[in-house]
Amino acid sequence: MSDTMTRPATGGGKATRPMIEVKDAHKSFGAIEVLKGIDLSVERGQIVAIIGPSGSGKSTLLRSINHLESLDRGEIWLDGVQVNAPLTGKAFERHINAVRQRMGMVFQHFNLFPHLTVMENVTLAPRLLQGLSGEAVRARAEKLLDKVGLADKAEAYPSRLSGGQKQRVAIARALAMEPKVMLFDEATSALDPELVDEVNLVMKQLAQEHMTMLIVTHEMRFAGEVADRVLFMDGGVVVEEGPPDRIFTAPKAERTRAFLRKYLRD
């Protein structure tokens, strides 16, 4: 296949190629270096949770994967395609628009379009970008809204929804492009505690369907339940990573232990 040829270095073809690969990512905002050389790889169907204190760089890392932040140094690969490809101007714009269509992103503050109904929020991108008929897109959106339990809200405007409902619409909107991976940037941090579960439930459902997911979260219990692997970031580096059981019960690094003590206490 042509896409295996774009990256012969992996040699093994599709089966061994990671879905997401980050190599030596560096990023500074002014004088502050937020990413100090991050390496990360997420296999197809794998779920990786990134935890860490505020300002550790975990959100910046996630946003870099979608190129909402551009790296100063390093590479990001999505399924064999370099996200931050060495292109410029219009060529890069075309490239990144195509790449982003294969990555769903869910934001802390939902970022739903307030002037569009739930249905229009979900169908806007596929309608504009995939050249499908209105009917086909609508059918897909209905299925997705049903999946996140909001079929009856299709004609409502976002202002009529609770935070949990908004975030479920945002997930449906991202899924409508049929992405290969889903990125969650503190998807439940802005929600009232009693609304967190309904969003987590949808994410668990996606996990069962073997969606590749990268989740930045403050919910340790949720990370423990769904993640195959947990990364602990602090000060712009990955301090340690491993299966959730080990990270949560027997962390090796002192910084991880200190962070978890603080978080698991309450």
Next chain:
Amino acid sequence: MGLDFSVVPEYAHFLWIGVVWTTVLTVSAALLAFFGGILFAMIVLYAPRLLAWPTRFFVWLFMGTPLLLQLYLIYFGLSQVGIDVPALVAGIVGLGLHFAVYNADVIRAGIVAVDPGQNEGARSLGLSRAQSFRYVIIPQAVRSVTPPLGNNLIALLKDSALVSVLGVAELVHASQLAISETYRPFEFYITAAALYYLLNLLLEAGLRAVERKVEATR
């Protein structure tokens, strides 16, 4: 000497001509102000510095000086250097540019005020910069800029009276012509004021209809 409005009907055609020219001035200048406002806002926000900075200077100049002076400059000033602009055109250009500058500021602020997360949400789905602007940013900006643009339009209608100094027979100047024949300033100025008020009522009704349409989706 009491007020005697019985002379007004006799000179109604003066006032009628005044209403027509005021309407022509207002509509033409408003169109120029609207599209000019969009153009200036886009340049200030998105054009390269070489274009954006002179435009910003121009905006600042037009905001910081009186409309009356701008009208004099366009009509009498240009004529001095050999460019003869008809009074009506000078009036339309002066009014139009003056309010284009105010509209540009309103539009710029309306676009900037849309939450950056909206653009990120759109771009993360793969929408291009232009698609995000067209389908996500603009519809939200339109909603917030419509009322202040409407206020500018009402101000434009009233300030069109200043064009009387160039000799355009709009409502104020037409009233003056009637007064010069009848020596009845109170009657004609009060009637002119009532006509301005009526025109504004019509305009406000129109603006409310537009605002309702814009806000229908929420």
